[in-house]
Amino acid sequence: MKGHFTNIVCVLNDTHKQDEVVAQAIHVAKRHQARLTVVLKLDALPPNAKMVMQSFAYLETQTSIESSAQVWLKDKAQAWQEKYPLDTDVRVGDSNNDFLHYIVESGFDLVIKLSEADFLERLFGSEDMNLLRKCPCPVWVVHRGNSRQYDTIVACLDLNYHYPEHEVSVRKKLNMDILRYASQVALMEFAQLHIIHVYDAVPENIARGGFISVDENHLTSDLQDIYAERDAELDRLLANLEEELDDGTLEYLAPQRHITHGYPRREIAIAARSLGAKAVVMGTVARIGVPGFIMGGTAEETISQLDCAVLGIKPEGFISPVSE
Template identity: 35%
Template sequence: MKRFKNILCVLEPERSSVPVLERAIELANSNQGRLTVVSVVPHVTVGIGVSDGGPDLVDLQDAIVTIHRQKLDAFIAPFATRTKMDIKVLVGIPFLQIIHEVLRHHRDLVIKVPEQRDWLDRLFGSDDMHLLRKCPCPLWIIKPQAPKPCRVILAAVDVDDAYPQDEAASVEGLNRQLLEMASALALAESAELHIIHVWEAPAESAMRNGAFMRTGQTEVDAYVQQIRRQRSACMESLMQSLKHSIGADALQYLRPTIHLIKGDACQQIPSLSQQIDADLVVMGTVARTGVSGLIMGNTAETILGQIQCSVLAVKPPGFSTPVKVDG
């Protein structure tokens, strides 16, 4: 992948972060990019016997940062000869500090391990979900047990041609980004590339079951097939755009498998990722960019809650994070 030149790697030295650090080093070296490694510690708040803003509180915070920096240095030491790394310990709420770091220093990729697994065995914790909604640059969350290199990559795109004009360009741009990133990774790692679009015929249910509809079975079937042909044509157009972007030879080498599946995206994307044993799902996490407060669509959030493999999440062109940098 040649697009990432300023990579932010978020580590937790006490956990299994080796695959993430190795992946970040490889990306930095192959792209001749800059790599910054960070860890985040909580801000010390007032407690029993500690005065707010007093020297004891400051000293305690400094001690925590120093200890964490020592652990981070020791964790990274075996990798120090492989590439140059800047090292930082950030203080505060993890997702906010990570986004502030992205904004201040124009990072173009955040790569990290999942925050935690809760009792429902979901891959992502609360800080990760905040990052998936609000991080302005691509976010790659790698499972500690993820194979290296990736063997199977699944890219989820949306080729619905019914978006309003002011949204269509954003969706098209996001689709291009998703496929370019997924293709670059698949080429670099000799991985299988699968591309999925899940579609529905919006009026089908009403036409088949509506009390006030008098549409014959043949007409309904024809309508459904028309929608499928439209989506197939849009997918073909997207693949032609990819061919122009990466070159005919590269696309011929990849021979991506296209999945046009009728159904519910919340069910079908996780289901296919399991069926093909995907190591990585590349997908967008923003439904709309122009609506204040609507950061991640319900569909994307539901899908992410079910996926158990690594995820590379991408925002559309023009996305603006609601997180602001103080000062």
């Protein structure tokens, strides 16, 4: 069943207070009995570094940087390995695409990393976004300070299926995958599972701008129909999930449903925050059938408003632009 990991990579982007994210990676690896690799990924010095700053003179080559990094990582790994067996690797000077190639070639099925941005900024860094957009496997980005307090898990579903038939099929599979991963995380963390879907009958900026006239009675009726449609689809998804889980598991999870009308780009994050979400599980690709297509506005804006961990899931058939 999707949601079970076998080969996890924990990515460190510097040597500053990384024990927390490694502890989270060990926690997940233990629960899944997965192989774990801790990778220290460092930028290379620019070619003119010694011309700009004489203090760089002792770092003469990329090889010397890599050697020093390996010594640091080997020393840290001794303490980490007392808690769980793990491998280590150092990557210096990899471009984003080089590193994505490394992930693909290594067969990792989950990437865990600390957000580059400060917790209070509610904004993910450029490398976080690059992984969420292009990495073919799930990406779990955690914020410093809350990586082990996952008592509330939120699954964000897009239950709007008014699209071409092929896209609808893939969207349904993605929603099931999001539920599978969210339920596995909730079970692993002994957490409460919430499911959010926000629907919008008329784009708010169009209606608010007066570009179309709306019959309020018909709109109310339409919204009721949309709610019933989405509620029925969620029933179907949960029935499928119940068949996959062990007997009584879904009853134990007791997922709380939240289907609301509003502007998704704003209301999804608001709902997640109001529920006290510690981790949000969501799809992170906008268009189906377009290999490596960047995240859509709703996903990107939602992530930028969150102050909790995000587990980003790609749809079935997603092809990373670096693996073509």
